[in-house]
Amino acid sequence: MIMGARIKAKVVRIAGGLCWADPGDGREPIQCLARGKVKKRAEGVMVGDEVMVSLAGDDATGVLEEVLPRRNQLARPAVANCDQAVVVCSVSQPSPNVSLVERILVQALYQGLQACVVFTKADLAPESDYAHLVETYRGAGFTTLVTSARTGRGVPEVRKVLQGVTSVFAGPSGAGKSALLNAVHPGYGLVEGDVSRKIGRGRHTTREVRLLPLDGSGYVADTPGFSVLDISTMELPELAQVYPDIRRHAEGCRFTGCLHQAEPDCAVKKAVEEGLINPVRYEHYTVLLDELRQMHRDRYR
Ligand SMILES: Nc1nc2c(ncn2[C@@H]2O[C@H](COP(=O)(O)OP(=O)(O)OP(=O)(O)O)[C@@H](O)[C@H]2O)c(=O)[nH]1
Ligand SMILES: [Mg+2]
Ligand SMILES: [Zn+2]
Incomplete structure (x- = not known):
């Protein structure tokens, strides 16, 4: 690679003042330091941003020169340029938070994303406990899947839904976002946390948004869980x-x-x-x- 060559890449991770940008050609993400003018941008740099990077001589590092215009952006989880939101909701432990599912759907659709609903931990509850939820979202027209990272149920269907697009997993801490992604692609090796018995909530194990490349094509973002979401000021x-x-x-x-x-x-x-x-x-x-x-x-x- 020629020193100083400018290439287009996609930000897959931001941490400690650095960001990693995937050139999308099978090479490892390039570790980048942002140019001063990029750092001063009010809009900042987000995971999912398309950026221009000038490469250093070693191919592994570079300088983030420019952030290209965004198609869309979610504030929570903070990610740009996604095609699809995957709303993740456990059928048990923690018990389903339908209000949060609704809020995530509203935000995602308002930003022009596609949305689907994935129920997790099907091994922890009888079908009769959550059949009404599946019915609600399927009936509303959303692709709705029932999964278990434990038994592998629904995992091939999740792979199919993710294929070829950029998706963001969103849902409460402990819902099993990282566990399901590990089941989709064991190579991700994402850290999973337990769910507190006492308060019935997750422990905020995932701390940063990361965009993971899928086999074939597409990306999926694992994200930190959250339970409060204000809807934006739409009309x-x-x-x-x-x-x-x-x-x-x-x-x-x-x-x-x-x-x-x-x-x-x-x-x-x-x-x-x-x-x-x-x-x-x-x-x-x-x-x-x-x-x-x-x-x-x-x-x-
Ligand atoms: N029985 C069962 N447990 C699961 C399943 N999926 C996840 N878990 C467990 O639920 C706990 C939370 O899973 P995580 O994948 O860390 O949850 P998360 O949504 O990524 O949580 P945060 O990163 O905190 O937002 C872990 O102890 C997992 O082993 C499942 O399908 N069945
Ligand atoms: Mg996680
Ligand atoms: Zn009316």
Whole structure:
């Protein structure tokens, strides 16, 4: 490689003031120091960023010269340019956090990502405990998988969903994100933590976002777990837009811009009553709508 050659690469890891950028040609990621002007950017550098790197003579190190424009970015987990969010939720230990699943879905869809839902730890609970959850998300139109890193159930399906795209795993600590990725690709060797018996939560074992190359093509990001997620300040009507199951029925509403809450002749409310929209989904929609309304109120006060 010629000294000083500029190549395009993808940031796969950031730690200790350095970042690692994958040239995508099978070579190891290049360890980079960012140029001063890149460091001063308000938007910073994120895992998932496409960047221009000028190589040092040794091919293993370089200088991050420029961050190319982002297609999208999630604040939590902090990652850019993903195609798909994989919402990870354990059926037990810790027990499912449906509110968090909803929030992650809303954020991901709002950023223009595809989304699917993966239930983990199927070996820890009888099917009857979580069948309603699978039904809710499958019914809403999301690819929904049931998996176990322990028994290998659903792992080939996860591989298939990841193939050829860039995905980000998102969900609470202890849900089994790292364990499932280890099952998908044992070579990753990701550290797994236990779940505290006393508080029933994970121990925040994964500390940084890392983008891992898949066999074939594509990447998947393992990320630190979290349980609190504020929805971004989208406009109220935009929320209904990121609920595919609600959007589908909204055409029949009397008012354009109907928020499907207190308005008369609302086709969405009718669809809920008729069992065409899952009431759990609608309930979460209204909770998030109220939250958004409150956020707007606070902002303009
Ligand atoms: N029985 C069972 N345990 C699992 C399964 N998947 C993960 N676990 C266990 O759950 C615990 C948490 O798994 P992790 O993979 O570390 O969870 P995580 O989502 O990566 O958590 P953070 O990195 O903290 O966000 C570990 O003790 C795993 O062994 C599973 O399918 N079945
Ligand atoms: Mg982890
Ligand atoms: Zn309506």
